[in-house]
Amino acid sequence: MAEAAVLPGTAVPRRWWSPHSGPALLAAAPLLFLLVFFLYPVFRLMLLSVEGGTTAHFEKALTDGLYVAVLLRTLEIAAYVTVLCLVLGYPFAYFLATATPFWATIGFVFLLLPFWTSILVRTYAWMVILGRNGIINRFLLDTGLVSDPIPMLNNLAGVLVGMVHVLLPYAVFPLYSAIRRVDPGLLLAAEGLGASGWQVFRRVFFPLTLPGVLAGSSLVFILSAGFFITPALLGGGRVIMVAVLIEKQVRELLNWGFAAALSIVLLGAVLFVYFLLRRLMRSELEWS
Amino acid sequence: MRPGILKAAFAVTALLGSSLVFAQNEPPKPDKIVINDSGGDMQATMRKVFYSEFEKRYGIRVVNTSPVDLGKLRAMVQSGNVEWTVTEIGGEDAQRAEESGLLEKLDLSIIDLSKFPKHLQNRQYVFPKSVYSTVMGYRTDVFPEGKRPKSWADFWDVERFPGPRTMRNAPYDNLEFALLADGVPPEKLYPLDVDRAFRKLDQIKKHVTVWWTTGAQSAQLLVDKEAVLGTAWNGRYYSAIKQGAPIAIEWNGGSIKESAFAIPKGAKDAYWGQKFLALATDAKLQGLYADIIGYPGLNLEAINYTDPKVAPYLPTHPDNLSKQYWVDIAWWNKNAAAMNERWQRWMLQN
Amino acid sequence: MHVSKVEARAPDLEVAGAVRRFGTVEALAGIDLAVGAGELLTILGPSGSGKTTLLKVIAGFERPDRGRVLLKGRDITWSSPAQRGIGMVFQNYALFPHMTVAQNVAFPLEMRRVPRAEARRRVDEALRLVDLAGYGERLPKQLSGGQQQRVALARAVVFDPGLLLLDEPFGALDRQLREQMQLEVKRLQRRLGLTALFVTHDQEEALVLSDRIAVMNRGRIEQLGTPQEIYARPSTRFVAQFIGESNLFRARVRDNVTAVLDDGRPMPLPRGTGFAPGSEIAIVIRPERPRRIEAGEDADFVMEGVVSEIVYVGESLKYRLRDDDGLELLVRWPFRETGSRLGVGDRVAIGWSAEDAHVVSW
CATH class of the missing domain: 2.40.50.100 (RNA polymerase II/Efflux pump adaptor protein, barrel-sandwich hybrid domain)
Known part of the structure; x- marks a missing residue:
């Protein structure tokens, strides 16, 4: 009893490691990784953005019509891409989750194909398909359905096609795992309680996959907000996203302070949208 | 031991000794040096002509990296972790790199510029590796003999020369092209009348279906007929033409500039970087390089080693050179940031 | 096979000559069954006896290869589960985790487009019936197993179903709670006058709950009778061994x-x-x-x-x-x-x- 009371100044020496510190150490590794490779660079970025004790970079980023317009455009495009990825990814994820292993494997290969192809090859492939002289336009022209080629590349449509192609897996994987987690018994129950096929989907199946929808859309949104090479190549130069401007400041104009300010504004905007989304869906996700 | 052999041994020892004396003047040979270039065909040709020759001559391996990236160069120099021994620098960036103190001084006792044009012989930091030009190119099946565009005014003339165009997604060259199209004489281009240039660009904007980003894209767009009229670096058109694409180059109003190489400040084995640049002055190698890729070197004797059939495709060919204008790098260096911003702003307008 | 032919009341549910094969396995080898109005009939059998298939055929999740299913005289053999209007309590309750208790119970009413006010009244009533008044706003995960079971029960009876199906509903409960719930189910069924079909492999549970028991084995009903009959006078060696x-x-x-x-x-x-x-x-x-x-x-x-x-x-x-x-x-x-x-x-x-x-x- 008396031994348990440690007198001030006579602290029991503690080893830095004990058998109980295992889990803490396990968590320490990724934390350290994040600290060194993410938080520290972000901190440096912040310092850089207010270099020389001036907020001029931020003022410019937040008031100059060009940067504000491009920022809004970036978020808008990210939103389009997110919605498209969800709309296309949901049925695809459903297919993967319910198909036989053979078809599921084939589906996964197709899904991951863009990861194994370089951006230039992908861009070229889309040119072959969607270009003025691409397969689709050739067909439409030859059959006389149109008299002039439909512009499907080098505009917003091209950018969306290219970005959705690359980002689809980021939507599909969380959706796939959410769909796999849905208890089929609940669907039978809903049906047994009087729900039609559509009602089963809308009231039970879909709400149960919402965590996957949130995870997938967050990933896609965050990634697309930072996209840079695809919009440049498939947008024909007309579609300008913030990352393109940041890249120009970093690589060409060497104005790193302003680039940092732009990056932080983009980061802030994306985080804002992300938390807004989370908040809007909070009541829907309380159960999970 | 026979006297003959003794004599030979003596000679060998003397030779070894002299090379030993020589070797004491130079830093030890590293195992490899790293040269950063813009990759693709350019890298393949650099390897075929210069890198392999360097390896053969000095027994030092050349490792190549790409792409050319001014931002990365600055990051390397600032962090003191310079991984490149030599790097290519884009024409527009060279002066900025020099002024930002990112470059090692050229050792002109090693690099012999005496065969180069006079105005280049006192270069301090930037090695004038070769010359390239942003030129007009067009499909010869769409614009056959007699109906070919001959000037930037023609490029702008969508009535006589209809069809989708492609231009680089940057203000560089395009402002000059617009002014030339608007009737400004080449010698009065600089300082650029920016407002006038953008007004002229407004006219062509909706006819440019693709604003290209990468060099590979520029020529491919013509090959695929995504565009029938465009701008590109001359070597890009040259290689497409070599592969049989129905494309012709119009040199009139071409935007000629040098493509530079330099040694980053604080580069390891900088001495061997100087040695490499010295090798790059070789007229014979420069001639060979131009034959393959269409970018001539600046050694005036190189033309003697260039295939006469290739010469018309080079921006330095006398017929071509007279039609082009030299880009004012100083003007661009001063105005690049503002012009880029204005360019993006202009792009956003509809 | 000794099937009791005497029915006290007119049958609410009738299964006639139901056959269902899976490949060469006969899951249902000709089932005839009649459940009287207000009766609680248990289908008892070991796993693989065909009782789950029979339940699915009655609920509409499975179609018979031959035979018919009639509910209150209406042929529902080809109706969808939703059209049948059967209240179901599932193994593991099958409560919708993303809905509150009240929303769960209201679900079948919502599907039947019952007006909101009316629905709220009936949900409250059903929750009171299972002693869960005031729990409406909770989520299923905030309830104990027994409480979840009672929510499932309320959800199954809230729309006055023509038939209540209970599929091994007490499997996940501990013994004490199970016995308590068995009595509660029986009380509720009596009070609401519901016709109920109960599926279990637990013979003790069957004996406690049922008005009558149908003992199934290898796709057939071996014996149908009151618990006393089945216990005292098993008609086959299988029944004698399986019951008690x-x-x-x-x-x-x-x-x-x-x-x-x-x-x-x-x-x-x-x-x-x-x-x-x-x-x-x-x-x-x-x-x-x-x-x-x-x-x-x-x-x-x-x-x-x-x-x-x-x-x-x-x-x-x-x-x-x-x-x-x-x-x-x-x-x-x-x-x-x-x-x-x-x-x-x-x-x-x-x-x-x-x-x-x-x-x-x-």
Whole structure:
């Protein structure tokens, strides 16, 4: 009893490691990784953005019509891409989750194909398909359905096609795992309680996959907000996203302070949208 | 031991000794040096002509990296972790790199510029590796003999020369092209009348279906007929033409500039970087390089080693050179940031 | 197969000649079943007996290859589950985790487009009925297993279904809670006058709950009858073994009153078994039937043996006896009768009267 009371100044020496510190150490590794490779660079970025004790970079980023317009455009495009990825990814994820292993494997290969192809090859492939002289336009022209080629590349449509192609897996994987987690018994129950096929989907199946929808859309949104090479190549130069401007400041104009300010504004905007989304869906996700 | 052999041994020892004396003047040979270039065909040709020759001559391996990236160069120099021994620098960036103190001084006792044009012989930091030009190119099946565009005014003339165009997604060259199209004489281009240039660009904007980003894209767009009229670096058109694409180059109003190489400040084995640049002055190698890729070197004797059939495709060919204008790098260096911003702003307008 | 033909009331649910094959396996090999209005009928069988398939055919999740299903006289064989209007309670409750308790219970009403105010009233009523008034705003995960079960029950009855189906609903509950819930279900079913079909593999549960029990085996109903009937007069050897504990003796009928065991020992038969001499039969003795024979007493059949094992089961004790010829017998006597007076190794004489036995064909 008396031994348990440690007198001030006579602290029991503690080893830095004990058998109980295992889990803490396990968590320490990724934390350290994040600290060194993410938080520290972000901190440096912040310092850089207010270099020389001036907020001029931020003022410019937040008031100059060009940067504000491009920022809004970036978020808008990210939103389009997110919605498209969800709309296309949901049925695809459903297919993967319910198909036989053979078809599921084939589906996964197709899904991951863009990861194994370089951006230039992908861009070229889309040119072959969607270009003025691409397969689709050739067909439409030859059959006389149109008299002039439909512009499907080098505009917003091209950018969306290219970005959705690359980002689809980021939507599909969380959706796939959410769909796999849905208890089929609940669907039978809903049906047994009087729900039609559509009602089963809308009231039970879909709400149960919402965590996957949130995870997938967050990933896609965050990634697309930072996209840079695809919009440049498939947008024909007309579609300008913030990352393109940041890249120009970093690589060409060497104005790193302003680039940092732009990056932080983009980061802030994306985080804002992300938390807004989370908040809007909070009541829907309380159960999970 | 026979006297003959003794004599030979003596000679060998003397030779070894002299090379030993020589070797004491130079830093030890590293195992490899790293040269950063813009990759693709350019890298393949650099390897075929210069890198392999360097390896053969000095027994030092050349490792190549790409792409050319001014931002990365600055990051390397600032962090003191310079991984490149030599790097290519884009024409527009060279002066900025020099002024930002990112470059090692050229050792002109090693690099012999005496065969180069006079105005280049006192270069301090930037090695004038070769010359390239942003030129007009067009499909010869769409614009056959007699109906070919001959000037930037023609490029702008969508009535006589209809069809989708492609231009680089940057203000560089395009402002000059617009002014030339608007009737400004080449010698009065600089300082650029920016407002006038953008007004002229407004006219062509909706006819440019693709604003290209990468060099590979520029020529491919013509090959695929995504565009029938465009701008590109001359070597890009040259290689497409070599592969049989129905494309012709119009040199009139071409935007000629040098493509530079330099040694980053604080580069390891900088001495061997100087040695490499010295090798790059070789007229014979420069001639060979131009034959393959269409970018001539600046050694005036190189033309003697260039295939006469290739010469018309080079921006330095006398017929071509007279039609082009030299880009004012100083003007661009001063105005690049503002012009880029204005360019993006202009792009956003509809 | 002995199917009880007598129905007290007009049947609410009728299954006629239902057959369902999966490949070469006959999950349902011709099922005829009628459930009377307000009756609680249990389908009891081991796993693989076809009871789950039968439930699915009735609920509409599975179509029979042949045969019909009628609910209140309406042929629903080809109706979708939603069209059938059957209230279902599932294994593991199948509560919708993303809906509150009230939303769960309101779900079938919503699907039937019941007006909102009316729905709210009925949800409140249903929750009160299962003692969960005031729990409406909670999420299922915030409830205990028993409470979740009661929500599932409320959800199944809130829309006045023509039939209540319960599919092994108590499997996940611990014993005490299970017994409590069994009584609650029965009380609710009685109070609402619901016709109910209950599927279980737990014979004890079936005996407690049911008005009648259909014992299924290999795609057929082996016996349909009241719990008492099924327990006291199992119609097949399978039923005798599956329901409750029993001693089974293989024997051959010698005459109207005697059969001979395999070891040649004669055993008395109850009257009117109707088996012809020479028939191979099983004599079923429920463990609570044999009595202890004190000196001077007698019985129709007496055996003397040694207690080889004693098991305490609450109110009673189970004894395993073995006679000198190796014949084994399980008996169960109330604790207060034998108490601790018998121990392992004790020698004891027991016997029963001919009427204590029940005979089925082997």
